[in-house]
Amino acid sequence: MRNYVTQAEVHSAADDINETGENPSVKAIRKTLGRGSFSTIQHHLKGWIPKGQRDSLPPVPPAMMIVVETLAADIWHLSLQTADGVAAEITEEVQRGRDEARSAADALAERVDDLQTKALEANALIATLTQSIAEREEQIQAFQEWGRSIELELAKKSAEVEVLRRTLTEFGVGLKVEAFDADEHEYD
Template sequence: MGRIAAHTQEQVFEAADKLAVEGQEVTPTALREVLGRGSFSTLGKHIEAWLRMRQAAPTPVILEMPEIVKVAFAQCWQAAAAEAGKEIAAIREKADAEIKGVKRRLDEALSEVERLEEEANVDAARMETTNSELAATQVAATGAAAREAALLATVEQMRQQVDAQQIELARVHGEVEAVRNQHTAEAARLADQLKDQKTRCVDLEAGLTATRKGEREAAAQLGRAQGELDALRTQVASLNDIVRSLAAQDDKKGKKAQL
């Protein structure tokens, strides 16, 4: 979409006429001071049109002859007017040459101004693109910093959980070791008790053998000894089952603690 002109051509022409009446040179800079704003290239084009208009309609030179000398000096006045016309023509020719030179320099200056304005527009567009990319980069950096902070918080939380698990594992190991020691002591006590029972069985069998010398006494004593032996054997079997059960439980808990 094209840019809207800041001023109309009529407004520019009025400002140029004002500068010319005041004896000031009509330039894009002088017009901008009068108008307040405007593009150098646009003002230059308006100045070119204003100069063409002034050349097409030059201000006539009027040499009014006084009434008191009109008749007496008519011929002299006509000669002077002709000479003045020649001088005016020469002045106009010189002015046209100077205007052409000024116009050529103005065209060059306007071309340079248009080039500079295009470069300024390109630089402005590039700056806008750079600002957009910088804003996007800042947003991405902010998001990355937030993700990093979240990851650090997660790592810290996991570290605390690991520390807590290690403390719990040490506690469980202590409990398992205490249970294992207790089971070991209980197994040793049961083994000693089993040894005592076996010793008693041996003693009973020896006593039974000794008492077989008598028939009734030996038979009665044998029956009693046999009963006690059976009871002791049952008790020994029960104790063996208890020892095997405790040993199995101890092995099972030891495997769990290793896991």
């Protein structure tokens, strides 16, 4: 609720109070209006003329009415021009803001599309790498199993060679058996 009171409001309240036979004081006007500062009400009350005295004033000359009407029309015209100018500035500012927002939204949408494309590409690469890792792990496991079977076979063959060496030594066969070498076999 606004606190400010206009001159017209103060004069109307003073007229109402005066018609009841009371003195239109600042305190009485503030009580009637329910708002306004005492100093503002007092300032507006200084220009108040009781309604009975206003009615007894001579009529406003027609030439003065023309001047007042012309002045009012000029003020109204200037007010409309000012309002139109302010409205045009606000409209331009809103349009610029809307254009900037659209531009930013378009750039953001393009960035989102790029990121979605990159995410899809990254997911495809991850799937390919995951498959490749699984295949390599299978190969490693197969090589480890193959290595264990070779080690087992080598242990068996080494045991067989040792058994043969002992057997040959026991029978006193004059063959010379040298240490078994996996890369090279020599017999004398």
